Amino acid sequence: MGSWTEDEIVEVLRTARRKDGRVLFTFPPHSFYNHMALEDARSLARYLKSLPPIRNPIQPRTLPFEPQPMVADGPARAPQGRTRERATYLMGALVGCRECHSHHENGTLVEFAGGSPSDPFQGSFRLGPDLPLRQLEKGFAAFPYPGFAVLYGSNLTVLGHGGALERVPTERIVRAIRQGIDVREDEYGRPRPIAHVMMWQFYKDMADVDALALADYLKTLTxxxxxxxxxLKLFGTDWEAAFQQTYGEPPTPEDRAAFGMP
Known part of the structure; x- marks a missing residue:
């Protein structure tokens, strides 16, 4: 990116539109980064320009659909401190709590209530070998589950006022975010690991103040x-059963092509 200006890198980070007009695929997640503060995007751009160049020819891409650009609408500067405003900014621009732990019902987003079979695109993760993203899909991961599986995001609203886990201290929520340890112990009183789709591998270096701001926010949920x-539902090598569970219908030939299945 040595020939790119900072402004051009900021543009592609927040909108997915390259300087030659082409649009990037949905990684990185521009559905988050379009809300990133201009100051934060410039910091990332400056970091990228500081990296030494490496020659690595990339093969031309082949996609099942044409990606669309986003509209950048983030603030000039992000709010700071252990505040609700900071937590709201982080979840909208950088951290996927709402994306992975919500679902749609009849066109309405049910925030932080976990995944549901009623919504195959948000809060529902198809786990398996080399499954590509489908259009508009937010939840996706390939982790060492036996064959194909479907995992629904957990309900975070139980941490809020009147919820079953209302008494869980914020420090345990921070530990879950940054270390992948459930806020509840198992039946023998031992630490319980969270499924690997939780992104603590990235969040482990999150600043204390940011992790505490997120935990405080979750404690206010209804x-x-x-x-x-x-x-978590396991299907072994039965991809069709996993697809049926997720989408409520058998796969079409077009679905097979989109998922790279014979």
Whole structure:
């Protein structure tokens, strides 16, 4: 990116639009980064320009759909401190709490209530070998589960006022965010690991003040009943069963092509 200006890098970070007019795929997640503060985007751009160049020819991409650009609408400077405003900014621009722990019902987003079979695109993760993203899909991961699986995001509203986990201290929520340890112990009183799709591998270096701001925010949520049942459902090598569970219908030939299946 040595020939790119900082402004051009900021533009592609927040809108996915390259300086030659082409649009990037949905990684990085421009649905978050378009809300990034201009100051933060400039810091990232300056860091990228400081990296030494490495020659690595990249093969031409092949996509099942044409990606669309975003509109940058972040503030000039991000709010700071252990505040609700800071937590709201982080969740809107950089941290995917709302994206991974919410679902849609009849066109309405049910925030932080966890995933649901009613919404196959948000709060629902298809786990398996080399599954590509589908258009508009937010939840995706490939982790060492046996074959194919479907995982629904957990309900974070139980941490709020009147929720089943209202008494959980903020320090345990911070530990969950940054270390991947559940706020609850297992039946033997031992620490319980969170499924690997939780991104503590990235959040482990989050500043104390930011992690505490997020934990404080979650403690203010109003509990929402969302009985998902078994959150992790394993299907072994049966991709069709996993697809049926997620989308409520058998895969079409177009679905098979989009997922790279024969």
């Amino acid at each position: 509990p929402v009943a969302n009985p998902v049942g078994v959150r």
